[in-house]
Amino acid sequence: MGSDAVLGFFVRFGAVTVLVMMASLVFVLFRGSLDSMKTFGPKFLVSSTWRPNDLEVTKRTSDGKIVRDADGDPVMETIPAKFGALPAIYGTAVSSIVALTLAVPLSLGAALFLIRIAPRLRPRLPNGWRVPIDMWISFLIEFLAAIPSIAYGMWGLFVLVPYMQSHLEPGLNWIFGHVPGLGFMHADALTGRDMLTGSLVLAIMIVPIITAVSRDVLRAVPQAQIEGSLALGATWWQSCFEMLRYSRSGLFGAVMLGLARAAGETMAISMVIGNIPNIKATPFAAAQTMSSLLANEVSEASTKLHTSSLLQVALILLLMSLAFNIVARKLIVGKGGGVRG
Amino acid sequence: MSLTAISKRKNTKARIISGFMYSLCVIFTGFILSLLLWVVGYLIKIGWQSVTVAFFTQVQIPYGAEGYPGGMLNGLLGTLVLVGMAAVVGIPIGMLAGIFLSEYGANSKLSSPVRFVADVLAGVPSIVVGILGYELLVVPIGNYNGWAGALTLAFIMVPIVARTTEEMLRLVPHSYREASIALGATKARTILRVVVPSAAGSLITGVMLALARVAGETAPLLFTALGSRLLTVNPNQPFPSLTKQIYDYATGPYEAQKRMAWAGILVLISLIFVFNLSVRLIARSKHGTA
Amino acid sequence: MMQRAQTTLTHPSDPPAARPGPKPAGASVNSNPAENRAAASLPVVLPGVAPTDVHPEVDAETHILTVDNFKLAYGKRQTLHGINMKIAGGKVTALIGPSGCGKSTLLRSMNRLNDLVDGVKIEGDMRFKGQSIYDRNVDVIDLRKKLGMVFQKSNPFPMSIFENVVYALRIAGERSNARLDEVCAKSLKSAALWEEVKDRLHSSAFGLSGGQQQRLCIARAIAAEPEVLLMDEPCSALDPIATQKVEELIYELRGKYTVVIVTHNMHQAARCSDYTAFMYMGRIIEYGPTEAIFVRPHLKETEAYVTGRFG
Numbered sequence: 023m024g025s026d027a028v029l030g031f032f033v034r035f036g037a038v039t040v041l042v043m044m045a046s047l048v049f050v051l052f053r054g055s056l057d058s059m060k061t062f063g064p065k066f067l068v069s070s071t072w073r074p075n076d077l078e079v080t081k082r083t084s085d086g087k088i089v090r091d092a093d094g095d096p097v098m099e100t101i102p103a104k105f106g107a108l109p110a111i112y113g114t115a116v117s118s119i120v121a122l123t124l125a126v127p128l129s130l131g132a133a134l135f136l137i138r139i140a141p142r143l144r145p146r147l148p149n150g151w152r153v154p155i156d157m158w159i160s161f162l163i164e165f166l167a168a169i170p171s172i173a174y175g176m177w178g179l180f181v182l183v184p185y186m187q188s189h190l191e192p193g194l195n196w197i198f199g200h201v202p203g204l205g206f207m208h209a210d211a212l213t214g215r216d217m218l219t220g221s222l223v224l225a226i227m228i229v230p231i232i233t234a235v236s237r238d239v240l241r242a243v244p245q246a247q248i249e250g251s252l253a254l255g256a257t258w259w260q261s262c263f264e265m266l267r268y269s270r271s272g273l274f275g276a277v278m279l280g281l282a283r284a285a286g287e288t289m290a291i292s293m294v295i296g297n298i299p300n301i302k303a304t305p306f307a308a309a310q311t312m313s314s315l316l317a318n319e320v321s322e323a324s325t326k327l328h329t330s331s332l333l334q335v336a337l338i339l340l341l342m343s344l345a346f347n348i349v350a351r352k353l354i355v356g357k358g359g360g361v362r363g
Numbered sequence: 364m365s366l367t368a369i370s371k372r373k374n375t376k377a378r379i380i381s382g383f384m385y386s387l388c389v390i391f392t393g394f395i396l397s398l399l400l401w402v403v404g405y406l407i408k409i410g411w412q413s414v415t416v417a418f419f420t421q422v423q424i425p426y427g428a429e430g431y432p433g434g435m436l437n438g439l440l441g442t443l444v445l446v447g448m449a450a451v452v453g454i455p456i457g458m459l460a461g462i463f464l465s466e467y468g469a470n471s472k473l474s475s476p477v478r479f480v481a482d483v484l485a486g487v488p489s490i491v492v493g494i495l496g497y498e499l500l501v502v503p504i505g506n507y508n509g510w511a512g513a514l515t516l517a518f519i520m521v522p523i524v525a526r527t528t529e530e531m532l533r534l535v536p537h538s539y540r541e542a543s544i545a546l547g548a549t550k551a552r553t554i555l556r557v558v559v560p561s562a563a564g565s566l567i568t569g570v571m572l573a574l575a576r577v578a579g580e581t582a583p584l585l586f587t588a589l590g591s592r593l594l595t596v597n598p599n600q601p602f603p604s605l606t607k608q609i610y611d612y613a614t615g616p617y618e619a620q621k622r623m624a625w626a627g628i629l630v631l632i633s634l635i636f637v638f639n640l641s642v643r644l645i646a647r648s649k650h651g652t653a
Numbered sequence: 654m655m656q657r658a659q660t661t662l663t664h665p666s667d668p669p670a671a672r673p674g675p676k677p678a679g680a681s682v683n684s685n686p687a688e689n690r691a692a693a694s695l696p697v698v699l700p701g702v703a704p705t706d707v708h709p710e711v712d713a714e715t716h717i718l719t720v721d722n723f724k725l726a727y728g729k730r731q732t733l734h735g736i737n738m739k740i741a742g743g744k745v746t747a748l749i750g751p752s753g754c755g756k757s758t759l760l761r762s763m764n765r766l767n768d769l770v771d772g773v774k775i776e777g778d779m780r781f782k783g784q785s786i787y788d789r790n791v792d793v794i795d796l797r798k799k800l801g802m803v804f805q806k807s808n809p810f811p812m813s814i815f816e817n818v819v820y821a822l823r824i825a826g827e828r829s830n831a832r833l834d835e836v837c838a839k840s841l842k843s844a845a846l847w848e849e850v851k852d853r854l855h856s857s858a859f860g861l862s863g864g865q866q867q868r869l870c871i872a873r874a875i876a877a878e879p880e881v882l883l884m885d886e887p888c889s890a891l892d893p894i895a896t897q898k899v900e901e902l903i904y905e906l907r908g909k910y911t912v913v914i915v916t917h918n919m920h921q922a923a924r925c926s927d928y929t930a931f932m933y934m935g936r937i938i939e940y941g942p943t944e945a946i947f948v949r950p951h952l953k954e955t956e957a958y959v960t961g962r963f964g
Contacts, residue, residue: 029551033467036459037477040525043518044480047487050498131391139388142771159396165639166399168572170579172606173628176613177402180621226402229395246808249766250870254821254877255798257381268811279486286488288582293614313490313582320497321507321586336494340487347486351479377826378794 051340054333057326062105066334069106072299074319074328077101105331107312107338109299114311114339117217117291118284121224126277129232134262136160136233137240160237167230175290178223183294186222187214191306198304209306213296218305220295224284232280239272239354240265275353282346286339288313312339403632410629413622418630423592423608432619435627437594441509441603444596445588446578448513453520453577454570460521461528466554468529478529484522492518493583501587509598512588516577523576527569531562568642575638579631581606605631705737706951708941711928714741717911718763718881723777725758725767732758734935735777740881740928745903745912747922747943750932751958756915757805759932760883763913764800765793781881798825801879805886807866809858809873814850817858817869821877836876843909844872845902864895871902875910882906884914888921900925919959923947931955 058066080096081089089097140156147153191212198208243265251264266273296308297318312335323329417434424433460477468474496515501507535558543553559566584590590607591600605627612624718740725733733755740746748756761767763779765786779786786796798821809817816823818837827833837854841847846868850861858869867887874882884903888896903925906912916922922929923943930940931954939946939955950956 024549025551026549029554030467033459033463034473036456036461036525037463037473039456040460040477040481040484040521043521044484046499047484047491047495050495051491054498128391128395131388132395135388135392139385144771159392161639161643162396162399165636166403168575168635168639169403170581170606170631170635172579172581172609172613173406173632174402176609176624176628177406179613181402181405226398230399233395244808246804246806247810249769249802250804250808250810251820251824252769253764253766253797253802253804254824254873255794256824257377257794259381259384260377260824262384264810282486286486286490288488288490289610313488316490316494317582317585320494321589333494333498336491340491343486343488343491344483347483350486351482375826377824 047340048337051333051337055330055337057330058105058334061327062331066105066107066331067111067338068108069104070108070299070301071104071106072109072315073104074323074325076103103325103327105327107331107335109301110310110312110315110335111338112301113217113220113295113299113309114285114313114342117221117224117295117309117311118281120217120221120305121228121284122277122281124221124225125229125232125280129229129276129280130236130266130273132163132229132233133236133240134265136237138258138262138265160234163230163233163237167234171227171287171290174223174227175293178219178290178294182223183214183219185214186216186219187212191218195306206303207305209304212306213308215294215296215308216306217295217302217309220291220309220311221305223290223294224287227287227290228280228284231283232276235276235279235354236273239269239276242272243268271353275350278346278350278353282343282350285311285346286313286343288317292317312336406625406628406632409625410627410632412625414626414629418623418626422594425592426617426620432617432623435605435608435623437592437603438590438605438608438627439630440594440596441588441591441608442578442605444598445509445513445516445584445602445604446574448509448598449516449520449577450570450574452514453517453573454524456517457521457524457573458528458566460525462532462554462559464525464529465532466550466558478526481522481525485526488582489519489580490582490585493585493587496583496587507587507589507601509588509600509602512584512602512604513598515583515587516580519577519580519583520573523573524570527573528566531565531569532558534565535562564645568645571638572642575635578634579606581610585610705937706939706941706955708939708945708951710942710945711739711741711940714739714744716740717742717782718913719780720759720763721778721780723759723762723779724775725755725762726774727770728772732935733762736935736937738930738937738940740911740913742911743908744927745907745914745925746928746930747926748913748915748930748932749917749919749922749958750938752917754932755935756932757885760885760913760915761802763881763883764797764802766797766802768793798877799879800881800883801874801877802883803867803871803874803885803887806890807863807870809861809866809869812858813855814858814861814869815854818872818876820873840872840876841869843875843906844868845898845905846872862895864891864898867891867895867899868902871899875906879910881911881913884912886915886917889917896921919947919961931958933958 062069078098078100081099083089091097136156136159140159143155144152145155191214195209195212198204247264247268248261251261256264291311292314295311295314297310297314298308299310299315300307302309316332316336316339319328320332323332415434419434419439420436421430421434422437423435424430426432460481463471464474464478464481468478493515495518496511500511500514504511539557539561540553543557544550548556584604584607588602588604588607590611591603593603595603609624609627609631612620612627615621716739720736720738720740723733723736724731736759738759748760750756758767762775763786767773767775775787778788781796781799785791810820812820815833815837818840819827819833822833822836838847838851841850846865849865850869853860858866861869867890871882871887887903888899891899900921903912903914907927914922914926926943928941929943929946931938931946931950933954939950939952941951946955947959950959956962
C-alpha cells in the first residue's frame, strides 16, 4: 500500500469522524430522551410543571373534602414526579428574542459605521501616518467576541445584577406601576437576577458576533451598487439602505448566528437569570432557560425519568440550534457567491 | 429640460433622515464600544487588584484551613492537562478532516456534507456536547472523570480545526501543488511536504484559536470533569479546571475566593487577547508579503 | 444607422480597438515640445508642457459644463494635471485615451463621485451652467440628480425592473403611482427597452440580459431627469449586438441630453460622438470635432493613437 493510499485512508477517516460525531450527538440524546417521550408525549413541550420528586398529598374527594380513614386521619396519596419543559423553552425564547431586539440595531449601526464611516476617519499623525481606527475597532470587536462566557457571567453577577436591582429596575418598576396598561409588568420584589438582566447580558455577548459577521457581509456589497444609488442622487442613508437591502439575506444569516449563540449560551445566563421555572409577564421575575436548566440539574438528577427529561431538553436545544445554524449558513454562504476558489 | 442650476445645500426630509441615521450609527458604535470597554476594563481592573503570587503557586485551600484561600494552581494545571489531552485527540482528527475538505474534496461526494456538518457542529451549544460526554463517558464509568472532560473539549475542537485547516490550505497557491506533482511527487508527499508546511504558520494560529476557545469553556465540564480541589493529573478521577473553579468561587459565599475568581478571569482574558493579537499580526504579515 | 453617415470614417487605416502597445513612458525629455511633436518619430508625447490643442469649433458651441484647471491626486499619485475643458450642451462628447490616462477619473469628478474615494485631493473647479460644482455650499445630491451616470458594468439593484427605473423618484419621495408608471414607461421607451420588458416590469432586473441590464441602467439614469448623462465605458462588458443597441440609443439621446462618454473603443467614439477629447497621462492633448480628431488631427500624438500606432 503506497503512501497515497495511507494518507487517503486517514483523511477520509477524519472526514467520516465528523459525520459520526454529529450522528452520535443526535442518536445519544434521542435514545436518552425515549423514557421521557414515552411518559409525557407531546405534553412535555406544553406543561409547565417541573417536579423531580414524588409528592405525598392528602387525598381529596371530587368536591374537595379531605378523605379520612376509620381513625379520622387523612388518607395520603402519591403524585408521581412530572416534567414539562415549557418554562425553559419560554425562557430561552423570550431571553433570546429580547437580546436580539436590543443587539441587532446596535450591531447593524456599528457594522455600517465600520464600512461606511470609519475608513474615512483615519486621523493623520504629525509624522504623516494615518491611524486606522476602523481596523482597531474591528480587532476589538473580534477580541470581545472571543471572551469566554464565564467572564461575561461574572461581570453580570457582580456588576450588572446589583446595578439593575438598585438603579434601573426600581425606576422601570415605578413606571410599570403608574402608567395605565403597563401594570401587568409590575413586580412586587426586585432581585436583579431575572429575565431582564439575563436578556441584557445575552445582548452584550451577541453584539460583537453580529457586528463582526454583518461587517463581513456588508463589505461584500459591490462598490457599483453604492455608487449606482449615489449617482442617482441618493443620500448617505439611502445608499446605506441600498447596501442593507442588497445584503439582506446575509444579514439575516448574521442575526441567526447571533440567535443560535444566544439560545445556546449557558454560563453567563445561568449566573444572572435566577433559575426558577417561571412564566411571568413581568421582566423582573426570575426565569430559566433550557441551558441553565441543564447546567443546574444534570449532575444532580437522581431518577432515570429526571435524566431522561433533561436529555429531552438537551435534544430540543440541539435541534433548535441546528435549525438556526443551518438557516444562517445557507444564507451567508449562499450570498457570498465565489467563496470557492 | 429644466434650466435651473444646482441648488444650495438644503434640508429636505430625506436629508434630515440621512443625517439622523448617520449620527445614530456613530452613537451606536460609541455606545457598544464604551459598554464593552466598561465590561472588559472592569474585569481587568478587578482582576489586576486580585491577582497574587499565591494564585499561580498554591492549590485551593478550603475556608478555615491555614493558608486560605490559597491559589488556583490546581485549576491552571487541570485546564492545561485537559486542553493538552483534547488537543492530542481533536487536532489530528480536525486537521485530517480539513485536509480532506481542501485536497480531496473536489471530487468526493463526501465533501459537501462533511463541510456542512462541520459548520453546523461548530455552532452546537457546548452544554449539549457536555451532555453527550456525560451520557457516553460518565454514566457508563460510574464517576466524573478527566477523560470525559478532555474528550468533550476535543469534540468541540474538531469542527473548528477542520474548517480553519481547510480555509488555510485553500490559500496555498495551486501552482505549488502543480509544481510538486510535475516533479513526480505523489499526492501524499505533495500534501505533507509542500502544502501543509507552506501553510504551517496560519495552521498554527488556527489551532491556537481553537485551543483558546476550549480553554475558556465551562459548560461542557460541569458534568464531565466536574472539577476538583486537588492537584491531580489522574484522569480517572474528577478533574480540576480553571473555568469550573472560577464558576464555583464566583457563585460561592466566600469573598477571598471571589477575588481568586476575578484573578482567574484576568488570566483567561489575557490568554485570549494574546492569541487574538498574534493571529492578527500573522494574518497581516501574510497579507503584506502576498 | 443611416445617420451615422455624418461621421463617416475616412481614415488612412482603420483604428483597431485599443491594444497594448509600447508605452512611451520615459520618452526623451525635450525642452522644446513643439519641435518634438514635429518630429516624425512616434510615439513621443510630452503631455502638459504644451497647452491643450483645442479646435475653434469647440469654443463656438454653447457650453453647459466647463472644467477650470482641475487637478486630482489619489494620495501621492497625481491623476489629473490641470484639465481645462468646455463641454457643449446637447451634444455627445467622447473622452478617449489609453488605460490609466485619467478619462474615467475626470468623468467621475463631474458628479463628484470621487468624493467617496479615500485620500483624494482636488484642486481647481468645474462649473455647471456657470455655477461652481466644487463649492462648499453645493448640494451634492442635487448635483448628482442633474448629472446622471451610467457605469462600465451594469449595476441594476436587486429589485424589479419597475422599481429600478423609478428608484430616483422613490428616494425623492414621489408617491403618486400614476406618475411613477408614466415616468417608468417614458424612460424605458427613451432607453429603447420598453418593447422588450413591458410585459414583465415587476420581475427581477437580474433576469435581463447584459445589454438589457445596461439599457435599464440608462433608463434609470434618464428617469431622474438629468441634464447631463455621464457614461463610463457603457459598452465594455457587452457583446457586439448589445453594443450596437446602446450606441444607437446614445445617438438618439443627442439633443435631449448632453452626453459625456468615456470609451476605449475608437470606433465607438467615432460613431456616436460630436466632439472628442484625446487624453494622455492625466492631460487633454487635443480636443475638437470628432471627425477632425479622427481624420485631420492637429497633433502627431493624436494621429498615432487614433490610428492605433500606440496606446
